[in-house]
Amino acid sequence: MGASVSRNARLLKYFVQQYPGIPRKRLVKLVYMADIISRQFLGRPISTFEYRLDKFGPYDPAIEDAVAELVAAGLAREDVTWEDNINWKRLRDSGRPIAFDFTPGESEILAYTAKNYLNMPMPELLDDVVYETSPMKDAEVFRAPLRMELVDNEGRKAVGFDLEAVIRAERQAETGNHATLGAFLDGLRTRIATRHSK
Amino acid sequence: MGYELVLPPDTQSEIADFILNEFVGDVEQLEAAQAVELELDKLAANPKLGTSPPGPFENRPIYRFTIAVGEKRLTAQASYKVLERDGLIVVVGFGRVGPIAL
Secondary structure (H helix, E strand, O other): OOOOOOHHHHHHHHHHOOOOOEEHHHHHHHHHHHHHHHHHHHOOOOOOOOOEEEOOEEEOOHHHHHHHHHHHOOOEEEEEEEEOOEEEEEEEEOOOOOOOOOOHHHHHHHHHHHHHHOOOOHHHHHHHHHHHOHHHHHOOOOOOEOOHHHHOOHHHHHHOOOHHHHHHHHHHHHOOOOEEHHHHHHHHHHHHHHHHHO | OOOEEEEOHHHHHHHHHHHHHHOOHHHHHHHHHHHHHHHHHHHHHOHHHOEOOOOOOOOOOEEEEEEEEOOEEEEEEEEEEEEOOOOEEEEEEEEEEOOOOO
């Protein structure tokens, strides 16, 4: 414990430790999707990456810095190999743990992203997921910034609930802090019926 | 088999706010409480009433319903988790759907 790295590097580490030898292209797509979903449901990204339209989809050169940070801190190792005319950059977890400081809502989004996209075949992840996001569909100019704000709060508006608030309520219930519907409504009815007599 | 429906404090506040702020006077509010109870009892009897949207709410179905009190008809919704092992439905969010009444 104790390695202090940036939030962007911690975000990469989250996915690296779940996918041994994660290829760079997949890692970037996972981080991008986590930021998209976070913007949709929390109204803000998890990372500070500024995505642009690049050769293989959304990308920010600052991702290289975050990878270098992880490697320098001994939290991951990068293997570069040349296979089938492709330069593969794979990031492997060192096994050294770090403390994550994501909010409950962010943690939920990261878990959702990992569950759905970590092992999805790459063509499907690209064509059916990443390239179908609004900022990618909107993008026209190579290396121009993606308009990530297009998706801000669209999930929250669609469901009508705040994810962080819902998780807070869940945590209350998990500790046994809850009332039955009947007991709560009985109390509320008493409150309504007696308020004028006070 | 039905489930027992429980409410954490934050959800209790949301339901109380809905009933006390959207309905006026003792009679309306007591009727609204009755209507909310009826709808949530339906959910306790059948947890499959809600729909699961894609995304982080896929494990937190949302049940939408109409509360009719007198001339007033409001759409409300509850997000919930089903705890099969405990036989519980935990309502983790409650609120009105649509514009705020002026």
